[in-house]
Each structure stands twice: as C-alpha cells, then as structure tokens.
Amino acid sequence: MIQPAELVSFLSFLQKIQPLTPSALEAIYSLCSLIAVRKNQNLQEIGMRCKTIYFVKEGLARIFYLKGGNEVTEYFAFENDLIIRAESLFTGKPSLKAIQALEDTVFIGIPADQLFSLFDTFPQIERLFRKIIEQAYVHTVNRMETIQFHSAEERYAQLVEEKPNLIQRIPLKYIASYLGITQVSLSRIRASIR
Structure with missing residues (x-):
C-alpha cells in the first residue's frame, strides 16, 4: 500500500x-x-496500449520512437511532469512510441479508466485533468512551432534557458535527437555558445 507521505508533493502539485x-x-x-524503473529501462514498450496516466515522482524519462532504425526523442519529463502516449490513451490503439527512464525513476501511475470514472462524481478532478492535458497540448504545439520556425541554435538556446539542468542530466545524443539535429551539430552549437 502506498503511504500518504509518498504523495504529499504530488498532491500539492x-x-x-x-x-x-x-x-x-x-x-x-x-x-x-x-512504479520504479531502472535507468535505461522502458516503462512502456513500443506496440503497447497506453492505459495509464503517469507522472514522474523522482528521476527523468523520455518518450521516443524509431525512425529509419534510429531513436528519435519526442519528449522529456522531469519531476511532476505528465508523461503519457496520448495518441494511444485516447484512441485505445497500440503506440509507436516507448517511455524510457533516463535515470532510476519512480513514476506515479493512475489507471485512466478508473480516473475518468471519477469525473462525474468530482467535477474538480475533471477540471484538473483537463487543465493538465491542455498544458501538455500547448507544450506540444509550442515544440512543433519551435521546430518549424527556429534554427537549431535558437532551439538549443531556448532549451538551455527553460531547462538548464537538462544538459547535465541527459545524454547529448538524446538532446540532439530532441532538437532534430545530429550529435556533431549539437557539439558545434555548444562550442559556439561557450
């Protein structure tokens, strides 16, 4: 049984x-x-259906997919960040993406069907998760616009500004993939900024 003290910061969030x-x-x-997941292990594999809403309690995770045999990082999640494969959660179809722990990570898992069944009884829970999903959607749109309208240098500078601890905690190959550039290009950009 999970102890209330283990969720104090999450419930406060x-x-x-x-x-x-x-x-x-x-x-x-x-x-x-x-749910505890060791570093570099997958919480959910490619091809699985997403039936759970996850938050990172401790650690760091990413969502990635395969393209041409290479891993492409789509999203990073830090403490209290939501991490779901929405395209699977809301359609019930298997996902082409995986969730991987980049450090030893503890996730808080909430079964989606059971959560959604609370919405009629507790309208404030429905509002809460609507707001969380809205924030995630806006983040996704902003990320797409950043890729469309900004150079790799601008995307890297924005990432450093928004998440300065990211650089220390995540392997450069995943950062490069997230930015849509090669690791060599990322090294060149980092050298020019120093």
Whole structure:
C-alpha cells in the first residue's frame, strides 16, 4: 500500500493547478501506484496500449520512437511532469512510441479508466485533468512551432534557458535527437555558445 507521505508533493502539485476537496484528493490518492524503473529501462514498450496516466515522482524519462532504425526523442519529463502516449490513451490503439527512464525513476501511475470514472462524481478532478492535458497540448504545439520556425541554435538556446539542468542530466545524443539535429551539430552549437 502506498503511504500518504509518498504523495504529499504530488498532491500539492495537483492542488496548485486546480483546488480539490479532501474527498477528491482521497479519490485520486486511492488510484495512485508507485512504479520504479531502472535507468535505461522502458516503462512502456513500443506496440503497447497506453492505459495509464503517469507522472514522474523522482528521476527523468523520455518518450521516443524509431525512425529509419534510429531513436528519435519526442519528449522529456522531469519531476511532476505528465508523461503519457496520448495518441494511444485516447484512441485505445497500440503506440509507436516507448517511455524510457533516463535515470532510476519512480513514476506515479493512475489507471485512466478508473480516473475518468471519477469525473462525474468530482467535477474538480475533471477540471484538473483537463487543465493538465491542455498544458501538455500547448507544450506540444509550442515544440512543433519551435521546430518549424527556429534554427537549431535558437532551439538549443531556448532549451538551455527553460531547462538548464537538462544538459547535465541527459545524454547529448538524446538532446540532439530532441532538437532534430545530429550529435556533431549539437557539439558545434555548444562550442559556439561557450
């Protein structure tokens, strides 16, 4: 059984997004489980259906897919970040993407069907997750626009500004992949910025 103290910071994080009644918090708490994944291991494999909403409690994770035999990093998730494969969660279809721990990582897992069944009873939980999904959608749109309208140098500078600890915690090959450039190009950009 998960201990309440293990979820204090997570539940506090949720409260900042949308105030919740004690009974709504208890309902969310009752669905939460902790899942420990070792560094470089996958939480979910390519081809699996996503049925769970995950948050990173401790550690760091990424979503990636394969293109031409190469791994392409789509998303990084730090503490309290949502990490789901939405295209699978909302369609029920197997995903072409995997979720991988980049450090020893503890995830908070919430079964989506059970969470969604709470929405009628607790409208504030529905509002909470609508806001979380909206934030994730805006992040995705901003990322797409960054790739479309900004140079690799600008994308790297923005990444360093927004997540300065990213550079120390993530292998450069994943950062390069996330930026849509080669590792050689990333090294050149990093050298020119220093």
